[in-house]
Amino acid sequence: MAKKENKKSLLDTLGESQVWKSIIRSGIPRTRRQRMHAILGSVFLHLHPARLPKHAVKVGYTWCMGGLSFFLFVNLTITGILLMFYYRPTVEYAYTDIIDLAEQVPLGIMRELHRWAAHSMVLVVWLHMLRVFMTGSYKPPREFNWGVGVLLMTLTMFLSFTGYLLPWDQLAIWAVTVGSNMARAHPFIGHEGPGASLLAIGDINLVHIGSDVRFALIGGRFVGEATLLRFYVIHCIAVPFIMMIFMAVHFWRIRKDGGISGPL
Amino acid sequence: MLDAFKNSVDYLSNPTISFSLLTVLTPLLFPPTDWFDKINRKLRLHLLWTKTGCAISMAVITFFFAVGFLDENFSVILTKADNFPIILMFYSIFFCTWLAMHKAYINDERLEKGLKPSEYNDPDDKVLVWPDLVYIEFIALILFTVFLVVWSILVAAPLEEPANPASTPNPSKAPWYFLGLQEMLVYYDPWIAGILLPIFCVVGLMAIPYMDINKKGDGYYSFKERRVGIFIFMYGWIVLWLFLIVLGTFFRGPNWNFYGPFEYWDAHKVVALNNINLSEYFWVKLLGTGLPDNILLREFVGFIVVGIYLFITPVLLAKTVLKDMVKSYGLVRFGALMTFGLVMLSLPIKMYFRWIFDLKYFVAIPEYFFNI
Numbered sequence: 001m002a003k004k005e006n007k008k009s010l011l012d013t014l015g016e017s018q019v020w021k022s023i024i025r026s027g028i029p030r031t032r033r034q035r036m037h038a039i040l041g042s043v044f045l046h047l048h049p050a051r052l053p054k055h056a057v058k059v060g061y062t063w064c065m066g067g068l069s070f071f072l073f074v075n076l077t078i079t080g081i082l083l084m085f086y087y088r089p090t091v092e093y094a095y096t097d098i099i100d101l102a103e104q105v106p107l108g109i110m111r112e113l114h115r116w117a118a119h120s121m122v123l124v125v126w127l128h129m130l131r132v133f134m135t136g137s138y139k140p141p142r143e144f145n146w147g148v149g150v151l152l153m154t155l156t157m158f159l160s161f162t163g164y165l166l167p168w169d170q171l172a173i174w175a176v177t178v179g180s181n182m183a184r185a186h187p188f189i190g191h192e193g194p195g196a197s198l199l200a201i202g203d204i205n206l207v208h209i210g211s212d213v214r215f216a217l218i219g220g221r222f223v224g225e226a227t228l229l230r231f232y233v234i235h236c237i238a239v240p241f242i243m244m245i246f247m248a249v250h251f252w253r254i255r256k257d258g259g260i261s262g263p264l
Numbered sequence: 265m266l267d268a269f270k271n272s273v274d275y276l277s278n279p280t281i282s283f284s285l286l287t288v289l290t291p292l293l294f295p296p297t298d299w300f301d302k303i304n305r306k307l308r309l310h311l312l313w314t315k316t317g318c319a320i321s322m323a324v325i326t327f328f329f330a331v332g333f334l335d336e337n338f339s340v341i342l343t344k345a346d347n348f349p350i351i352l353m354f355y356s357i358f359f360c361t362w363l364a365m366h367k368a369y370i371n372d373e374r375l376e377k378g379l380k381p382s383e384y385n386d387p388d389d390k391v392l393v394w395p396d397l398v399y400i401e402f403i404a405l406i407l408f409t410v411f412l413v414v415w416s417i418l419v420a421a422p423l424e425e426p427a428n429p430a431s432t433p434n435p436s437k438a439p440w441y442f443l444g445l446q447e448m449l450v451y452y453d454p455w456i457a458g459i460l461l462p463i464f465c466v467v468g469l470m471a472i473p474y475m476d477i478n479k480k481g482d483g484y485y486s487f488k489e490r491r492v493g494i495f496i497f498m499y500g501w502i503v504l505w506l507f508l509i510v511l512g513t514f515f516r517g518p519n520w521n522f523y524g525p526f527e528y529w530d531a532h533k534v535v536a537l538n539n540i541n542l543s544e545y546f547w548v549k550l551l552g553t554g555l556p557d558n559i560l561l562r563e564f565v566g567f568i569v570v571g572i573y574l575f576i577t578p579v580l581l582a583k584t585v586l587k588d589m590v591k592s593y594g595l596v597r598f599g600a601l602m603t604f605g606l607v608m609l610s611l612p613i614k615m616y617f618r619w620i621f622d623l624k625y626f627v628a629i630p631e632y633f634f635n636i
Contacts, residue, residue: 029394029395032392035392035394035395036392036394038394039392039393039394039398045393045394045398048393048397048398049393050392050393050394051390051391051392051393052390052391052393052396052397053385053387053389053390053391054385054389054390054391055383055384055385056397057391057393057396057397057400058383059400059404060363060367061383063360063363064400064401064404067401067404067405068404068405068408071404071405071408072408075409075412091427095426095427098423099423102420102421102423109413109416109417111421112415112416112417112419112420112421113412113413113416115421116412116415116416116419116421117412119346119348119349119440120349120352120408120412122349122441123349123352123353123356123357126357127356127357127360129469130357130360130361130364130501131360131364133472133494133497134364134365134368134485134494135364135481135483135484135485136480136481136482136483136484136486136490137482137483138472138473138476139473139476139479139481139482140473140479142473143473143474146470146472146473147470147473150466150469150470151466151470154466157441157442160439160441161439161442164439167421167423168426168427169423169424169425169426169427170424170425170426170427170428170431170433171346171422171423171424172427173427173428173429174432174433174436174437175436175437175438175439177436178436178437178438178446179438179439179442181454181458182445182454182457182458182459183458183459184454185453185454185455185458185459185633186455186459187455187459187460190455190459192454192633193455193459193633194455194629194632194633194634195632195634196633197632197633198632222429223429224429261482261483262383262384262483262484263380263381263383263384263482263483263484264482264483
């Protein structure tokens with residue numbers, strides 16, 4: 001008997017070690033108190049409250065779509081960083097670097113993971129919106145957070161769109177040409193938009209093909225070298241940066257607006 | 265037998281027919297009023313939201329794609345690696361819509377009996393996030409990672425020939441999630457289809473919580489309590505967004521002409537283009553004179569039509585049918601709702617004017633790139 005009492009499992013021994021206790025202060029989360037502490041004491045997990053109403057942990061209610069959107073964003077960040085090691089955004093190298101990614105680089109499915117995760121993210125974000133709409137979770141006091149969510153969805157699609165150009169193949173350049181051509185029709189600030197010809201001093205047009213909003217977006221009169229660099233920077237740095245700020249607000253506001261929605 | 269199926273699908277998928285069918289079907293599936301609800305019950309459409317309905321619909325979708333993969337024309341579109349998300353979209357969006365409506369119907373019945381929604385639990389009876397939520401998140405994450413890795417191993421990311429600004433592919437298509445916008449270009453000029461409507465779409469979505477003053481149905485699936493709101497959302501979401509994406513991906517071939525999914529993409533298909541502007545209808549066809557030189561005079565009918573649609577309709581509605589609504593909504597909220605609603609409705613209206621009257625533009629001032 002006495003022998004058995006002294007025998008501790010490996011996990012218990014680990015949980016009482018100085019290293020473990022320095023990281024997770026309360027030891028192996030077994031008691032109620034320790035489990036709550038496991039959430040509250042972790043910088044990552046404390047996005048969650050320590051306790052939730054029962055319906056909030058049911059997949060049938062949440063569909064997991066919000067969490068998966070965030071997971072896909074993290075996933076895309078990691079695979080994206082790995083891709084940046086090999087990819088050079090120039091007309092000369094972009095296409096061949098993409099071929100090398102599949103043929104020369106060990107574990108050559110990074111580009112596939114990145115691309116399919118990106119497509120999935122667009123879908124998952126849409127489904128998250130559908131869930132939030134169908135449960136009426138946008139209603140007061142969550143109006144503002146719904147708006148932040150809509151912006152995040154728009155940014156997701158823009159992020160996916162800017163990434164579409166980077167392989168620099170026919171699919172990429174023409175999809176982006178079709179998309180960015182819309183910008184030339186922007187009222188007043190696109191050179192083929194209504195009102196653009198009114199912005200003129202005498203005979204000199206202020207808004208022309210070399211100065212309109214499309215020029216600003218693609219850095220030239222047509223999709224070329226400058227566009228590639230511009231979209232690369234927008235795709236890898238600018239939009240993810242803006243998105244992270246919006247995501248921080250989005251997650252923060254879930255908690256501040258009273259946690260996950262539910263029937264009263 | 266199979267050919268007859270393919271031919272009828274090709275015939276039905278013509279935008280004039282498929283769009284009309286969906287437009288009629290949406291209010292029947294998501295009935296916004298008692299009248300539609302009655303027809304819904306009579307046609308037994310509510311059975312779609314039962315488990316059998318789900319199984320049958322899934323089988324129909326699968327059958328459609330199975331036939332598609334075996335067809336020499338449709339398989340060319342379906343096996344494009346970038347189109348796989350659309351197949352996923354069919355399944356996931358149907359299933360999620362079904363799930364939401366299935367749960368909504370259960371809750372509707374409970375609420376009718378005076379019970380609380382099925383999501384309701386005693387507020388004091390909470391669960392711990394560790395481990396009850398954390399492990400679900402962990403499993404979801406693992407499963408999705410496995411799914412992505414398998415997908416990535418099986419399907420290579422597409423890579424076509426190197427970019428060549430000198431050779432334009434026909435058709436050139438935007439990424440799939442933007443094909444709804446590209447499809448709108450058929451009916452509207454880029455400044456509306458590419459700029460105005462997307463902005464209205466984003467701002468309109470953001471404005472939903474401020475325009476929907478119905479306090480019921482917050483935090484649980486329900487349909488009856490919010491049927492008008494859900495119907496409007498579903499019409500915009502399924503018909504004006506998702507369907508246009510499917511249309512742009514599956515049914516648009518060379519020169520952006522319509523091709524049935526099982527039809528061969530013949531680049532030489534001749535499609536008559538005889539669209540006429542409203543000003544030509546008025547001055548040339550009706551009055552038998554030429555078009556006046558003065559632009560404003562030339563287009564005055566169009567301005568009046570658009571003006572009546574955007575500015576007189578809301579006033580008329582506010583004074584008659586929607587009198588009570590103005591009271592409960594207040595002027596600003598009512599105005600916003602009307603603006604977003606009328607702009608959204610302008611898309612199907614323009615589509616039908618194009619199909620029935622070959623109408624190109626209501627207001628056509630190409631001199632200033634101002635066409636409506």
